[in-house]
Amino acid sequence: MTDIVVYGAYGYTGALIVKEARKQGIQVVLSGRNEEKLKKLSQETGFSYSAVDLNNKEALHHLLQDAKVVIHCAGPFQQTAKAMVEACLATHTHYLDITGEYQVFELIHGYDEAAKNAGIMLLPGSGFDVVPSDCLAALLKARVPDAEKLQLAFAATGGGISRGTSKTMIEGVGEGQVYRSNHQLKTKPQGESIKDINYGPFKKLSAGISWGDVSSAYFSTGIPNIEVFTGSSKKQLKALKWAHRLRFFLKINWVKNFLKKQADKKPAGPSEEKRENSHTYLWGRAENSKGTYYEARLKTPNGYTLTSKATLLFASKILSGIFRPGFQTPSSAYGRDVILEIDGSQFEKAA
Structure with a gap:
C-alpha cells in the first residue's frame, strides 16, 4: 500500500x-x-x-x-x-x-x-504557510481569550522566494489587501496598511498583505478582526501603491501571463546555502475590547x-x-x- x-x-x-x-x-x-x-x-x-x-x-x-x-x-x-x-x-x-x-x-x-x-x-x-503563524495565533488567543483583534507579521533574513510563490503572488496582484473585519473578509488598497514592527533581532517597516491567516487563524481562534503584515521596504511599499493604481491593468490575463514568464526566467528558488543561513521571524498581537493585549514572537528556520x-x-x-x-x-x-x-x-x- x-x-x-x-x-x-x-x-x-x-x-x-x-x-x-x-x-x-x-x-x-x-x-x-x-x-x-x-x-x-x-x-x-x-x-x-x-x-x-x-x-x-x-x-x-x-x-x-x-x-x-x-x-x-x-x-x-x-x-x-x-x-x-x-x-x-x-x-x-x-x-x-x-x-x-x-x-x-x-x-x-x-x-x-x-x-x-x-x-x-x-x-x-x-x-510555512501557515504552520508557524497559526501556532502563534493560537498562543495569543490562549493569552487573551476574549481577543477581538489579531495582528500577525513575518519577515525573513536572507533566503528568497520560489518561482511557484512568485506566480501565486502574480495571480493576486492588483486585487488589494484582504483582511478580516467583524468576521467578514474585506479588501483595502495595497500599501494602505503600514506598520513598524519589532521582530526581535531587528525592526522592519511592514506592509499589510492578503495572507492565509485571515482565514486559517480565524478558523483556529474565532477572533473577528485579523490583519497580516510582512517585512517590506520603502521601495516595495511604493511598488505596492503603484500596483493599486494599475490594478485594472494588472488583472488582464495577458499581463499576468507575461509576468509569469518573467518569473520562469529566475532561479527555481533559494539555494541550500541561502536556506541554511536564513531564518524567519514572526510577531503577533492579540487585543480585547478593553485594550488588554499580549504580544509574542516566534523564530523558525527558513520557510x-x-x-x-x-x-x-x-x-x-x-x-x-x-x-x-x-x-x-x-x-x-x-x-x-x-x-x-x-x-x-x-x-x-x-x-
Whole structure:
C-alpha cells in the first residue's frame, strides 16, 4: 500500500519535501503531470512515480485509492485544490497542502462535514504557510481569550522566494489587501496598511498583505478582526501603491501571463546555502475590547526548510493514527506547540 503521495513533486518545494523524505527514510510516491520531470526525480531519489493530470478524475482516483496521505504541492492552489480534495474524499485519503491562499482555506473549510463523513482530515497550509503563524495565533488567543483583534507579521533574513510563490503572488496582484473585519473578509488598497514592527533581532517597516491567516487563524481562534503584515521596504511599499493604481491593468490575463514568464526566467528558488543561513521571524498581537493585549514572537528556520519538515511531520502523525477528521488548521489538529517539534523554532514574549 502506498502511504504518502507527493503531488507536484518536481516543483521547487515539492522536491525539497521529497529529498527530506529520503533523508528521513520515509517512502513516498512521486506524482504530477510531467512524466519527464518525474522520471528524473525518481532516478535521483529512488522513489517510484506515476504521472497523473488533475483533470483526469479516473487516473487521480487510481493514484490515491491505495494511499493514506497526499501532500499536494501543485499550485496555484485556487486552480488545483478542489480536484484534489474531491478525489481525497472519494478515495478516503488524508489531504495536506502547502497553500497560503486565503481563498483555498475558505474553499476547503466548506468540505468539513464531507471529510468527517469520510473519516479523513483536510489540512491545508501545512508548510510555512501557515504552520508557524497559526501556532502563534493560537498562543495569543490562549493569552487573551476574549481577543477581538489579531495582528500577525513575518519577515525573513536572507533566503528568497520560489518561482511557484512568485506566480501565486502574480495571480493576486492588483486585487488589494484582504483582511478580516467583524468576521467578514474585506479588501483595502495595497500599501494602505503600514506598520513598524519589532521582530526581535531587528525592526522592519511592514506592509499589510492578503495572507492565509485571515482565514486559517480565524478558523483556529474565532477572533473577528485579523490583519497580516510582512517585512517590506520603502521601495516595495511604493511598488505596492503603484500596483493599486494599475490594478485594472494588472488583472488582464495577458499581463499576468507575461509576468509569469518573467518569473520562469529566475532561479527555481533559494539555494541550500541561502536556506541554511536564513531564518524567519514572526510577531503577533492579540487585543480585547478593553485594550488588554499580549504580544509574542516566534523564530523558525527558513520557510522552505520548515515546509519540508512540517509536511512530513504531519504526514507521519497521520500514518500513526494521530489526526482529527474534518477540516483542520495546524493548531486545531496538533496544538499550538507543534511548531516546537521543528528544530530551530521557539516562542518568546515580546517586550
